[in-house]
Amino acid sequence: MFLVFLFIAISFAYFFLLMNYSSGWKNMPETKLSDIPSTLFLSVIVPFQNEEKNLAPLIQQLITQTHTNFELILVNDHSTDHSIQVLETCLPQLKNVQLIQAQGFGKKNALKEGIARAKGELIVCTDADCVPTQNWLQSIAQYQEKENCDLLCCPVKMTYDSSFFSKLQTLEFTSLIATGAASAAIQRPILCNGANLAFTPETWRKSVAELKEDEVSGDDMFLLISVKKRKEKIRFLKSTHAMVQTASCKTLSDFYNQRKRWTSKSKSYTDSEIILVALLVFLVCAAFIVCLFVGFFNPLFWKAALFIICLKTLADVSLLMPSAKFFTIEKLLMYIPLLEIIYPFYVVIVAIGGLFGKFKWK
Numbered sequence: 001m002f003l004v005f006l007f008i009a010i011s012f013a014y015f016f017l018l019m020n021y022s023s024g025w026k027n028m029p030e031t032k033l034s035d036i037p038s039t040l041f042l043s044v045i046v047p048f049q050n051e052e053k054n055l056a057p058l059i060q061q062l063i064t065q066t067h068t069n070f071e072l073i074l075v076n077d078h079s080t081d082h083s084i085q086v087l088e089t090c091l092p093q094l095k096n097v098q099l100i101q102a103q104g105f106g107k108k109n110a111l112k113e114g115i116a117r118a119k120g121e122l123i124v125c126t127d128a129d130c131v132p133t134q135n136w137l138q139s140i141a142q143y144q145e146k147e148n149c150d151l152l153c154c155p156v157k158m159t160y161d162s163s164f165f166s167k168l169q170t171l172e173f174t175s176l177i178a179t180g181a182a183s184a185a186i187q188r189p190i191l192c193n194g195a196n197l198a199f200t201p202e203t204w205r206k207s208v209a210e211l212k213e214d215e216v217s218g219d220d221m222f223l224l225i226s227v228k229k230r231k232e233k234i235r236f237l238k239s240t241h242a243m244v245q246t247a248s249c250k251t252l253s254d255f256y257n258q259r260k261r262w263t264s265k266s267k268s269y270t271d272s273e274i275i276l277v278a279l280l281v282f283l284v285c286a287a288f289i290v291c292l293f294v295g296f297f298n299p300l301f302w303k304a305a306l307f308i309i310c311l312k313t314l315a316d317v318s319l320l321m322p323s324a325k326f327f328t329i330e331k332l333l334m335y336i337p338l339l340e341i342i343y344p345f346y347v348v349i350v351a352i353g354g355l356f357g358k359f360k361w362k
């Protein structure tokens with residue numbers, strides 16, 4: 001009986017946490033684009049490796065940006081495909097561009113080398129496989145002029161195809177972005193995404209020594225942890241104009257490898273709040289799985305499993321429904337019951353794989 005009460009207590013802790021995030025999301029106003037253009041000079045940093053299929057759409061959107069006061073710094077992390085040839089075709093249409101051949105290896109190093117060349121008042125980072133809106137830089141610049149943030153987290157939308165796999169990915173990814181946004185809204189940030197992130201040069205200089213260069217992944221999260229530790233200003237820009245889009249993983253192995261990479265960096269986290277939230281998510285998922293299997297010996301645990309998954313689903317829906325509207329993926333809400341059943345197994349498997357397994361960057 002003690003184990004059942006413990007699992008129920010964990011599920012209630014998760015419920016109240018998610019309800020707090022849901023309140024944060026709902027109370028965070030959506031930022032509108034102003035008619036007054038910004039004059040802020042931006043440095044857009046894009047590290048890339050073997051992105052010949054993705055660079056042209058990104059460059060085309062940068063060409064059509066309504067905010068033109070920016071420099072573009074592309075850092076080639078030793079590509080072996082035709083990325084450079086693609087850029088040679090696209091870049092003449094843009095002014096103020098630097099194409100750097102990275103001296104070191106890895107995305108963290110590529111970012112570091114790119115930022116070292118940056119002259120902007122605000123550094124904006126995105127990935128080569130992302131496509132921003134036309135007002136992307138304008139919305140970021142306007143918000144920064146108004147709020148003067150040290151770290152500005154911006155929305156990332158995952159696109160999906162007709163497959164269940166792609167749709168479930170998008171739903172799960174949206175929950176992560178919404179959680180990061182909501183946690184920032186309540187002044188307790190725990191997540192951000194380097195695919196759409198902005199920060200001041202001074203913020204980078206203060207944080208660069210704490211970015212855990214021995215970890216292949218996590219430039220975004222370690223930056224967040226560093227800024228949060230100094231109690232500096234972290235905000236989420238809730239605006240569809242500030243959004244970038246990225247595609248879902250094509251295969252299960254790519255998805256699993258990506259999530260293992262994301263999880264692996266958690267071993268080096270030093271923020272107690274981030275660690276506790278991650279642990280709570282793991283525990284509520286593990287509790288559900290344990291109850292399912294122990295239920296074969298004691299049916300009381302099946303009742304506990306039903307209670308846990310219902311309470312968890314209610315909490316998740318409270319955050320997913322309003323955020324799905326913002327990201328225009330309302331059609332995917334019908335897959336929440338399926339995701340809720342799969343998700344606990346996914347979390348436990350990825351957690352074990354990320355903490356103890358190996359992964360490939362590409």
